[in-house]
Amino acid sequence: MNLHLNHTQRDSAPAAASETVGAVLSLLEERLLDPAQFARLQIYLDWLQYKHNFREPVMISRVAEGRAGGACMEIRIDSRQIGPNALRQALRQAVRQVNASRAEEAGPIYIEDFRSFRDSVVWDFNRLYWQRLKDWEQATGRPYEQSLPGGQSDGHVPGAVTESVEEFWKFLQSLDAQGQLPPELFIVEIGVGLGTRAGLWLDRMREVDAERGTNYYPRIRFLLGDYSLSTLERSRPAVKRHLDLCSFIALDALDPLKTLSFLRHKILHVHSTNTYDNLPDEEMVWRDNQVYWVQVRAYVTAADAARIASLCEIRDATFARVVNRLIEVGPECLPDRAKGMVFWMETWKAMRLEERLVSPLDLPDVSYPAGLSPSQLEDILRDAPSDLRFHLSTGALESFRNTLPLLHPRGYLQVQDIFVKDLNEYSMGFHGPGKLDGSIVNWVNGALLREVAERSGYDIHFAPFRHRPGSKTSVLYTTQRE
Numbered sequence: 001m002n003l004h005l006n007h008t009q010r011d012s013a014p015a016a017a018s019e020t021v022g023a024v025l026s027l028l029e030e031r032l033l034d035p036a037q038f039a040r041l042q043i044y045l046d047w048l049q050y051k052h053n054f055r056e057p058v059m060i061s062r063v064a065e066g067r068a069g070g071a072c073m074e075i076r077i078d079s080r081q082i083g084p085n086a087l088r089q090a091l092r093q094a095v096r097q098v099n100a101s102r103a104e105e106a107g108p109i110y111i112e113d114f115r116s117f118r119d120s121v122v123w124d125f126n127r128l129y130w131q132r133l134k135d136w137e138q139a140t141g142r143p144y145e146q147s148l149p150g151g152q153s154d155g156h157v158p159g160a161v162t163e164s165v166e167e168f169w170k171f172l173q174s175l176d177a178q179g180q181l182p183p184e185l186f187i188v189e190i191g192v193g194l195g196t197r198a199g200l201w202l203d204r205m206r207e208v209d210a211e212r213g214t215n216y217y218p219r220i221r222f223l224l225g226d227y228s229l230s231t232l233e234r235s236r237p238a239v240k241r242h243l244d245l246c247s248f249i250a251l252d253a254l255d256p257l258k259t260l261s262f263l264r265h266k267i268l269h270v271h272s273t274n275t276y277d278n279l280p281d282e283e284m285v286w287r288d289n290q291v292y293w294v295q296v297r298a299y300v301t302a303a304d305a306a307r308i309a310s311l312c313e314i315r316d317a318t319f320a321r322v323v324n325r326l327i328e329v330g331p332e333c334l335p336d337r338a339k340g341m342v343f344w345m346e347t348w349k350a351m352r353l354e355e356r357l358v359s360p361l362d363l364p365d366v367s368y369p370a371g372l373s374p375s376q377l378e379d380i381l382r383d384a385p386s387d388l389r390f391h392l393s394t395g396a397l398e399s400f401r402n403t404l405p406l407l408h409p410r411g412y413l414q415v416q417d418i419f420v421k422d423l424n425e426y427s428m429g430f431h432g433p434g435k436l437d438g439s440i441v442n443w444v445n446g447a448l449l450r451e452v453a454e455r456s457g458y459d460i461h462f463a464p465f466r467h468r469p470g471s472k473t474s475v476l477y478t479t480q481r482e
Helices: 014-029 035-039 089-100 120-133 133-140 158-177 196-212 229-245 256-263 300-311 316-333 337-350 374-381 392-400 423-430 446-455
Strands: 001-006 042-046 060-061 073-078 185-190 220-226 247-248 267-273 283-287 290-300 354-358 387-391 409-417 434-436 437-440 459-463 472-479
Touching: 014 035, 014 042, 014 089, 060 089, 073 196, 089 120, 089 446, 120 133, 120 229, 120 316, 120 392, 120 437, 158 196, 158 267, 158 409, 185 196, 185 256, 196 220, 196 229, 196 267, 220 229, 220 256, 256 267, 290 300, 290 374, 300 316, 300 337, 316 337, 374 446, 387 423, 434 472, 446 459, 446 472
Parallel strands: 001 042, 042 073, 060 354, 185 220, 185 267, 220 247, 267 409
Antiparallel strands: 060 073, 283 290, 283 387, 290 354, 409 472, 434 437, 459 472
16 A cells, blocks of 8 residues: 655644554455555545535545556545544445445436546536626626635736736837837737736836837737637726727637737737636646556536435436536526526536546557657656656647747747646645636646747746735746747
């Protein structure tokens, strides 16, 4: 048995480790675990920083049997969700459920088959949230930003906006001095939300330009991009004082180049805040010099399905069918739209992910993100910890690669987000996925992003976000290598 302590919460770590050993030994005594399972058992003690997530307090998964070898049991324990002296019973119940036959008890209601996380139905829920954000806000009575840490986006902090404007103004001044300043100054913001940051940024840029007499502001062409047309429409009031400089463009954050190809090599500055952490992602495990893909399948427990069905006055047997209908049409999935909203919100709250690890040898059609080959990934992981679970950040890598061609040769990309900057950080804390109201939040593998950027001829560096105490945000800057 291997016990991995993946967090440093001083109050809970020693007690959880000690209680775990005792609980596992009791499973052996009760013959709920056999010696063969015990010999290959991997136990991970986590502390999930997101109060709402896709994990049960005790989650058991297996390495899928196949060409890579026999099955191995993994137990992941959330020390935050497990109360004092409750672990033994929770662990016993989880092991019994794994070992029980389907005929013995009602199993979970599965909403999909096993697949990569990036293809999971949870991303359909995430997409629905952003498409129908106004519906969710009306139902909860609060704007989505109140679900963020600190109750607001770090992109709206005045100090951060001022710093960004100062950097851009100095950049323009440098180009101007060298006779390289274009007649039109294109800026793109990806994932504009309600347009608050864009409005603050343009306000400050106009002030700085007037104070210094540089006349850059009238030459700005500010493009507000978001894939949700309703979001773009809601962002207009925030930039109403600058509408003559603004364009509102529906685009997919995964592929900005597809929509903005007419501006290839012309954009001086691209900015996004908390966009990468909301793009489809997947996880991998590096163990014994081999990678495994983490596959998931979404489910709700039988008890939760029965409770939600009762609330919404539907039959239990139609639960999965109503989920599919919800993804297609939204809360109108039920004749009573109010009950449709309840179904959506309660299902999202109850949704969990079952996991299994699969070797690439057993996934002949597996695909890696563009710009990253299996051999390159193994090179990057060569000096990583021997047992490491990490994000592949597929969506972030795709967005990054499809943004770079838009940049002017001297232009730069600035991303405010939550980054893992060193692979070792994955061994010292949970980095998602978590839930924020109806959407997903996931830390971005900045270490992997840096490696891919270097192979593409770009330099990446991270700067701390200094404008909100306790913020987990970092600021990524990308520039083309000279």
